[in-house]
Amino acid sequence: WTDPSPSPLRRRFTAWVRNRVDVExxxxxxxxxxxxxxxxxxxxxxxxxxxxxxxxxxxxxxxxGPLLVYDVVARAFLHSQVRIMAGTLLEVGRGKLTPDDIRRVLERGDRSQAGPTAPPQGLVLWEIIYPPGM
Known part of the structure; x- marks a missing residue:
């Protein structure tokens, strides 16, 4: 949620981003x-x-609109992986990290260089796709 003030109706289902971010x-x-x-x-x-x-x-x-939607698809995730990825993307949006920093963090594997864990509000398991016959 990127509006200037948080939405009381959406606060349980979205995380409010207080400042402008570079979406590109x-x-x-x-x-x-x-x-x-x-x-x-x-x-x-x-x-x-x-x-x-x-x-x-x-x-x-x-x-x-006022929402940032982060869509991630994988067969499996690590514990808190998507939330840490989202928190890291917010750091990029705030100008604290660059896309090149993401490459370096992936290469080095150092948790302290990634962004914070994003709050759970807004995290939705949208779909599970099972192999045919399962």
């Missing part, structure tokens, strides 16, 4: 998550997955 930079950075990567920098310390490798099939950020 965020969209460019979001595309960098696509493909197979080591997402060590984008998982919580509570993550117990033995392998941080994940393949993101789609990572798109678009503005829909």
């Amino acid at each position: 930079a965020m969209a460019a950075a979001a595309r960098l998550f696509e493909g197979a990567h080591d997402f060590s920098a984008f998982r919580s310390t509570a993550c117990t997955a033995p392998n941080p490798q994940r393949t993101v099939n789609r990572s798109r950020l678009v503005r829909c």
